[in-house]
Amino acid sequence: MGIDTRSSWLRRYGTKVPPRLRLLCLPHAGGSAGLFHSWGGAFGQDVEVLVVRYPGRQERIAEEPLTDLDELADAISAELLPYLDVPLAVFGHSMGATLGHEIAIRLQARHQVVPELLMVSCRKAPHLLTPRSTALGSDEELLAEVARLGGTDSALLDDPDLRELVLPSIRADFTAVARYAARRGVPLACPVVGYVGDSDPDISVAEVMGWADIAPKGFFLRVLSGGHFYLVEQRDALIRDIRARLEPQR
Numbered sequence: 001m002g003i004d005t006r007s008s009w010l011r012r013y014g015t016k017v018p019p020r021l022r023l024l025c026l027p028h029a030g031g032s033a034g035l036f037h038s039w040g041g042a043f044g045q046d047v048e049v050l051v052v053r054y055p056g057r058q059e060r061i062a063e064e065p066l067t068d069l070d071e072l073a074d075a076i077s078a079e080l081l082p083y084l085d086v087p088l089a090v091f092g093h094s095m096g097a098t099l100g101h102e103i104a105i106r107l108q109a110r111h112q113v114v115p116e117l118l119m120v121s122c123r124k125a126p127h128l129l130t131p132r133s134t135a136l137g138s139d140e141e142l143l144a145e146v147a148r149l150g151g152t153d154s155a156l157l158d159d160p161d162l163r164e165l166v167l168p169s170i171r172a173d174f175t176a177v178a179r180y181a182a183r184r185g186v187p188l189a190c191p192v193v194g195y196v197g198d199s200d201p202d203i204s205v206a207e208v209m210g211w212a213d214i215a216p217k218g219f220f221l222r223v224l225s226g227g228h229f230y231l232v233e234q235r236d237a238l239i240r241d242i243r244a245r246l247e248p249q250r
Contacts, residue, residue, distance in 0.1 A: 008060060009079040011051040013040030019048035021087045021116065021246060024080070024103070026096030028122075029173035030146055030166070032057045035093070038235065043243045050083060052076055052096075056169035065172035069095070069180045073102035081111070089117040089246055093231060095177050097123035105186050114189040117245060121195040122203050122228055125210035129182040142171060148201070149228045185214035193220045193245065195238070197230030 011033045023043060025036040033051040040049045054072070056065030066072050076099065080088070084107075092100030097120035107113040124130075143157055157163055192215035194208040205223055212219035222241055224234045231238050 007079060009053055009076060010083075011053055013049040013051075015041075015045055015048045017046055019086050020046040020248070021089060022048045022050055022083055023242075023246065024088060024090045024100070025049065025051045026076075026090070026092035026099045026103075027052065027054065028094035028096055029177050030170035031093070031096075031173075034058065035232075039239065042239050043246055047243075047246055048086075050080075052099075054169065054173070056172060057166065061165065065169045067172045067175040067179065069098055069102060069176045072176065073099055073106060077103050077106040077110070080107070084111070084113050087116045088113070089119070090115050091119040091121065091242065092123070093121040094123055094228070095173060097121055098126070098177075098180060101126065101185075101188075104188055104190065108189055117191055117193065118188060119193045119195065119242065119245075120208070120211055121231060122197065122200055122208070124203060124207045125213060126183050126185040127213065128207055128210045129180065131178065131181070139167060139171075142174060143167070145174075146170060187214050187216050189217060191215065191218040191220065193222065195222050195224065195231075197226040197228060197234075198223050199226060200228045200230070202228060 023039075025039060027033060027035050033053045036049070036051045039051070043049070053060055054065065055063035066075075080103070088107075090100040090104060092098070100118055100120060104115050104118050107115065143163070147157060192211050194211050196203055196205055196208045198205075205221070209219075209221055224230045224237060226233050
């Protein structure tokens with residue numbers, strides 16, 4: 001397995017054999033592709049992992065971060081076009097779940113490509129979203145919210161120099177989430193799986209089950225132990241579950 005970084009938007013974990021399927025992974029608000037580094041090669045030798053690299057962090061730290069989820073979805077959808085020669089599955093965590101949904105809509109409507117599966121983690125369905133104003137507050141309020149949810153290395157937030165580097169991308173992402181108003185969900189032509197931690201401070205099981213309203217091809221729910229970042233502590237259990245869902249149908 002190698003890492004292909006030719007695309008500024010996608011970190012590609014190549015396979016030794018031609019891929020049967022690709023899995024697109026979308027990080028949370030304030031997150032980076034590093035969250036999914038250990039997922040490369042975790043789903044079998046014929047499943048290629050693509051992880052989205054948002055502008056304004058890591059290798060793209062010098063770029064201006066985007067503050068609109070529709071713009072992000074447009075850019076990522078366009079970047080995916082060369083990789084649609086094999087089936088695509090999508091996994092998005094928190095903000096990434098909303099992006100995954102918007103990307104699936106675009107691929108379906110503009111390119112007649114239907115993902116094999118959309119997996120949404122710790123995020124309300126589009127029609128259940130409620131306004132969030134954290135992005136409009138002070139730096140201290142924003143950082144307190146990030147710390148409350150977890151998932152960001154505390155060393156980044158505690159070190160003034162590092163905090164100055166990461167704060168613009170965190171604020172941009174939270175602004176994008178705040179601007180994404182509730183909307184009528186577009187029914188998807190693929191099955192949807194919802195994941196949530198049983199002690200998530202913000203997202204309830206019932207709210208994740210709302211995705212069933214826009215999943216006429218089937219909705220499945222998996223609740224794992226943990227909070228908003230259950231996928232870190234429950235990595236192995238989550239990967240086993242996803243891997244089973246990506247296995248060829250017999």
